Amino acid sequence: MANVKVPKLPTIRRLPTYLYKLSEMRKAGVEIVATPELARYMNLGEIVIRKDLALTGVSGQPGVGYKVRELIEAIKSYLNWDNVSEAILVGAGSLGSALMGYEGFEEYGLRIIAAFDADPAKIGTEVRERSVFDIDRLEELTRRLQVRMGIICVPADQAQDVADRMVAGGIKAIWNFANVSLKVPDDVIVQREVIAGGLAVLSVKMSRKLVEEDSQE
Ligand SMILES: NC(=O)c1ccc[n+]([C@@H]2O[C@H](COP(=O)([O-])OP(=O)(O)OC[C@H]3O[C@@H](n4cnc5c(N)ncnc54)[C@H](O)[C@@H]3O)[C@@H](O)[C@H]2O)c1
Structure with a gap:
């Protein structure tokens, strides 16, 4: 099999989630999204959000945010999803x-x-x-x-x-x-x-959370 090395895999795995959120926003008529809002949705820090999105070549305007439509196009283009x-x-x-x-x-x-x-x-x-x-x-x-x-x-x-x-x-x-x-x-x-694989992560997180809750009782 071709051993294709892809940099930034965790970011790439997150891009569809950004895309989903941004598409919902676009449908609701939202034109600009601020980094803190994306950070809350993704449950990540604002620095990670900026780094993730920089991969697509788009940078937000400080104090304003990202243009929703532009970001959608950039993510699709990066993922090669603009051609079906x-x-x-x-x-x-x-x-x-x-x-x-x-x-x-x-x-x-x-x-x-x-x-x-x-x-x-x-x-x-x-x-x-x-x-x-x-x-x-x-x-x-x-x-x-x-x-x-x-x-x-x-x-x-x-x-x-x-x-x-x-x-x-x-x-x-x-x-x-x-x-x-x-x-x-x-x-x-x-x-x-x-x-x-996702379920495994969930199960481990759940069991650790339960242990933490037990130890607090
Ligand atoms: N990756 C995942 O997370 C995940 C999740 C669910 C299922 N699976 C896997 O996906 C596969 C399918 O699961 P399912 O629940 O849909 O099973 P299923 O039995 O409902 O469907 C399998 C289909 O494959 C067909 N089939 C069998 N041998 C074939 C062959 N040689 N050529 C063409 N068709 C053939 C069968 O007729 C059937 O329609 C399994 O290998 C299962 O382990 C993976």
């Missing part, structure tokens, strides 16, 4: 259906255009208004549609086979939700996603 990327998804089960049903991805530059599955009961149906194709057609259709991004939502023991098919179909970026590491050629990027 089309993706295919494999595994139209619980998780895959939920991802396809999330309309917010378009805001984040991702459009899932089709799904693939191995279950004859699902092939030929529509899930969340996307056609579900036979997995055996993945290479052919992906090439024809010239899609570069693939999302894996199959059981872990099927994920490598699906990744191989994606690579054969010309996919260059894989968002992998199956909890397994994948072997892919050097020119393919894989991002492995584990929702339970």
Whole structure:
């Protein structure tokens, strides 16, 4: 797999949260946002906020704040989300259906255009208004549609086979939700996603908080 080094990963992970807040503000007609307001929302210090946003090339006006619209454009441009990327998804089960049903991805530059599955009961149906194709057609259709991004939502023991098919179909970026590491050629990027990682952090924070509360009693 391509060993792409990305600086400022924690900042990059926070940028969608800024984007969400800023989009809500824009919808509400807000034109300027002050750093303290963003700091409260993000639960971070104002210095961190300024550093985060400086990464996008935008600096706020001292004593005034940031122009909401300008900041939205800068964040989208930095994340390369100003051009919508089309993706295919494999595994139209619980998780895959939920991802396809999330309309917010378009805001984040991702459009899932089709799904693939191995279950004859699902092939030929529509899930969340996307056609579900036979997995055996993945290479052919992906090439024809010239899609570069693939999302894996199959059981872990099927994920490598699906990744191989994606690579054969010309996919260059894989968002992998199956909890397994994948072997892919050097020119393919894989991002492995584990929702339970966030839950683990929450659980540890919760248990520490409970211990602190117990010791105060
Ligand atoms: N990363 C996370 O945080 C996270 C969260 C939830 C689930 N998951 C993982 O996502 C995957 C899917 O979970 P789910 O709950 O949606 O399961 P599910 O059983 O509801 O869906 C899996 C789908 O994959 C299809 N499938 C199986 N083998 C296939 C193959 N070779 N080719 C094409 N399609 C195939 C099945 O027919 C089914 O529709 C699992 O690996 C699960 O562990 C990850």
